[in-house]
Amino acid sequence: xxxxxxVVLLSGGLDSATVLAMAAAQGFETFALSFRYxxxxxxxxxxxxxxxxxxxxxxxxxxxxxLRTFGGSALTTDLPVPKGxxxxxxxxxxxxxxxxARNTIFLSFALAWAETLQCTDIFIGVNALDYSGYxxxxxxxxxxxxxxxxxxxxxxxxxxxxxxxxxxxxxMTKAQIIREGLRLGxxxxxxxxxxxxxxxxxxxxxxxxxxxxxxGFAEAGVADPLLQRCA
Amino acid sequence: xxxxxxVVLLSGGLDSATVLAMAAAQGFETFALSFRYxxxxxxxxxxxxxxxxxxxxxxxxxxxxxLRTFGGSALTTDLPVPKGxxxxxxxxxxxxxxxxARNTIFLSFALAWAETLQCTDIFIGVNALDYSGYxxxxxxxxxxxxxxxxxxxxxxxxxxxxxxxxxxxxxMTKAQIIREGLRLGxxxxxxxxxxxxxxxxxxxxxxxxxxxxxxGFAEAGVADPLLQRCA
Numbered sequence: 001x002x003x004x005x006x007v008v009l010l011s012g013g014l015d016s017a018t019v020l021a022m023a024a025a026q027g028f029e030t031f032a033l034s035f036r037y038x039x040x041x042x043x044x045x046x047x048x049x050x051x052x053x054x055x056x057x058x059x060x061x062x063x064x065x066x067l068r069t070f071g072g073s074a075l076t077t078d079l080p081v082p083k084g085x086x087x088x089x090x091x092x093x094x095x096x097x098x099x100x101a102r103n104t105i106f107l108s109f110a111l112a113w114a115e116t117l118q119c120t121d122i123f124i125g126v127n128a129l130d131y132s133g134y135x136x137x138x139x140x141x142x143x144x145x146x147x148x149x150x151x152x153x154x155x156x157x158x159x160x161x162x163x164x165x166x167x168x169x170x171x172m173t174k175a176q177i178i179r180e181g182l183r184l185g186x187x188x189x190x191x192x193x194x195x196x197x198x199x200x201x202x203x204x205x206x207x208x209x210x211x212x213x214x215x216g217f218a219e220a221g222v223a224d225p226l227l228q229r230c231a
Numbered sequence: 232x233x234x235x236x237x238v239v240l241l242s243g244g245l246d247s248a249t250v251l252a253m254a255a256a257q258g259f260e261t262f263a264l265s266f267r268y269x270x271x272x273x274x275x276x277x278x279x280x281x282x283x284x285x286x287x288x289x290x291x292x293x294x295x296x297x298l299r300t301f302g303g304s305a306l307t308t309d310l311p312v313p314k315g316x317x318x319x320x321x322x323x324x325x326x327x328x329x330x331x332a333r334n335t336i337f338l339s340f341a342l343a344w345a346e347t348l349q350c351t352d353i354f355i356g357v358n359a360l361d362y363s364g365y366x367x368x369x370x371x372x373x374x375x376x377x378x379x380x381x382x383x384x385x386x387x388x389x390x391x392x393x394x395x396x397x398x399x400x401x402x403m404t405k406a407q408i409i410r411e412g413l414r415l416g417x418x419x420x421x422x423x424x425x426x427x428x429x430x431x432x433x434x435x436x437x438x439x440x441x442x443x444x445x446x447g448f449a450e451a452g453v454a455d456p457l458l459q460r461c462a
Contacts, residue, residue, distance in 0.1 A: 065296040065340075072347030094385055100346035101339055104383045108336040109296075115331035116303030135388045144379035151372040152335045154325055 003029035006121040006166075007110045010034050010052060010060070012044030013193045014213060015125035015169055017051045018181035022168050023123045024055055025184055031117060032057040033110055037102070038068035038076045043201040047192040054187065063109050073099040074195070081196040083206040087215060090208045091133040097195055097208065103136035107145055107165070114163065115153045123166045130174035130212050142167050174216025182222070189225035202230045234260035237352040237397075238341045241265050241283060241291070243275030244424045245444060246356035246400055248282045249412035253399050254354045255286055256415055262348060263288040264341055268333070269299035269307045274432040278423040285418065294340050304330040305426075312427040314437035318446060321439045322364040328426055328439065334367035338376055338396070345394065346384045354397045361405035361443050373398050405447025413453070420456035433461045 006028035010016045023030050032052040034045055045062060052060035068076045074096040075081070082095060103126065110122045126137040135141060146165040150156050155163065169177050181188060193213045194203035203210050203226065217224040237259035241247045254261050263283040265276055276293060283291035299307045305327040306312070313326060334357065341353045357368040366372060377396040381387050386394065400408050412419060424444045425434035434441050434457065448455040 061300055063296055063300065065294055067343065069292055069294065070344045070347045072343075094388060098385070099343075100385075101343035101380075101383055104342055104380070105336070105339040108332055108339040111335055112298065112303075112330075112332035113301045116301045135385060136383045138382070138388075141379070141382040141387070144375075144382050148372070148375035148379045149332075149335070151369070151375050152332060152367045154329070154331075154366060156372070157325060157366045157369075 003027055004121065005029045005031060005117050005119040006123055007031045007033055007114045007117070007119055008057070008123040009106055009110055009125065010048045011125070012047030012051065012191060013125070013209070014181065014188055014191045015127055015177060017055070017186050017188070017191050018177050018184070019123050019125040019168060020051060020055045020057065021181060021184035021186045023166070028121060030055070030057045031113065031119070032060040033113060034060065034062045035106060035109070036062055036064045038066045040075055041192070041195055041197055043197050044192040046201070047190055050190045054190065061113070067099060067102070070100065073097060075099050081207050083204065085208060085211070087211060090212065091131055094133050094135065095208060097132060098134050101136070104145065111149050111152065111163070120161045120163045121166060122163065123168070125169050126167050127169045127172060127174070127177065129171065130216060132208050132212070139167070139170055142170070173219065174212055175219035178216050178220040178222065187225070189229045191226065203227070234258055235352065236260045236262060236348050236350040237354055238262045238264055238345045238348070238350055239288070239354040240337055240341055240356065241279045242356070243278030243282065243422060244356070244440070245412065245419055245422045246358055246408055248286070248417050248419070248422050249408050249415070250354050250356040250399060251282060251286045251288065252412060252415035252417050254397070259352060261286070261288045262344065262350070263291040264344060265291065265293045266337060266340070267293055267295045269297045271306055272423070272426055272428055274428050275423040277432070278421055281421045285421065292344070298330060298333070301331065304328060306330050312438050314435065316439060316442070318442060321443065322362055325364050325366065326439060328363060329365050332367070335376065342380050342383065342394070351386070351392045351394045352397060353394065354399070356400050357398050358400045358403060358405070358408065360402065361447060363439050363443070370398070370401055373401070404450065405443055406450035409447050409451040409453065418456070420460045422457065434458070
């Protein structure tokens with residue numbers, strides 16, 4: 001019997017790389033899905049491609065569309081990415097880096113691919129502890145998406161196994177995620193978390209994503225291999 | 232005070248044109264949203280552009296992505312579009328023209344645009360009577376999407392007016408839709424319903440969409456101006 005398929009959302013960051021490794025470790029045959037959506041940090045897609053290959057994804061698909069058409073976020077417009085915020089500030093309110101409905105769009109494409117693969121498992125690396133305060137990273141949102149998805153597809157009419165949205169990181173700290181990734185052999189030097197990277201993906205080390213990443217490595221008691229690579 | 236904004240999904244077909252006219256008649260300032268998703272009947276986008284202009288949409292945006300990557304539907308692959316089915320057959324089971332998760336993807340983009348416009352009204356022309364039997368045209372699906380959407384966005388965290396998914400055609404017959412469109416001045420000669428149109432958008436008159444359209448015009452007791460135009 002062949003392995004059960006799973007669609008895994010893969011941004012190229014630390015969280016989704018760990019999730020891809022976790023899905024593979026659970027025995028799923030993984031189908032990695034990334035998006036070129038007009039993000040200023042499109043460097044992450046190079047990281048995603050390398051990670052999909054390293055972690056043995058059966059396929060890696062990048063879907064293209066342009067959310068700059070709608071605007072509304074520092075990640076898709078010229079609005080400045082906040083830098084040097086305190087860890088107390090991060091997650092207290094929804095920041096300007098929030099991209100309206102991004103996870104809903106990502107999960108919708110994952111749902112489309114899952115249905116054509118006859119796959120009932122979707123993995124997403126959202127986290128509601130060490131996170132940027134985005135509404136579409138909360139457990140109640142994911143539960144609602146799952147309920148909707150189970151009405152949206154053939155299986156919702158014809159019956160069959162229901163779809164599960166797996167968010168294995170949802171209650172983990174960044175340090176726990178890093179330890180789990182390291183345990184599963186994820187090479188974090190290949191990941192890219194920065195919202196505003198420089199040439200060759202060099203992290204700015206001052207945006208919310210860089211600060212949360214630094215906090216995680218510090219709490220895990222290990223050096224970030226990405227900073228060593230870029231040093 | 233300026234008119235309230237609404238995002239209206241506009242395919243270029245008869246149903247969504249009527250919905251655009253209905254939203255405008257209700258006093259909304261309309262923002263029409265269409266998709267080039269690899270559909271074989273991309274001719275409908277010309278119809279959508281004309282319709283948006285005629286019906287006074289404030290803006291008309293076409294988002295591009297390619298669902299052919301995933302396959303799984305006769306509308307996005309070389310699978311033949313069923314022709315000459317009886318009206319009894321249509322809607323009895325989910326046909327091969329079903330595009331996995333299409334309405335979920337469409338509504339997700341509508342949600343993204345609505346959030347950047349600070350708009351709480353989305354219109355979609357789905358219909359659960361004279362329809363092709365797609366799971367994502369059912370009232371319970373739309374209700375679930377609305378619930379999810381209200382958790383997905385800033386308003387779901389910060390409070391504010393909740394989002395409403397309007398599906399004013401959901402319980403109407405095709406004949407009722409046609410009469411309502413005519414009452415509101417929609418020029419159906421400019422719409423395109425066919426799943427497999429010929430040159431210049433000429434309808435095949437044998438696919439499910441053409442057959443449901445013909446039944447609607449027959450029941451409404453009026454001639455289809457599109458057939459007159461193409462004659």
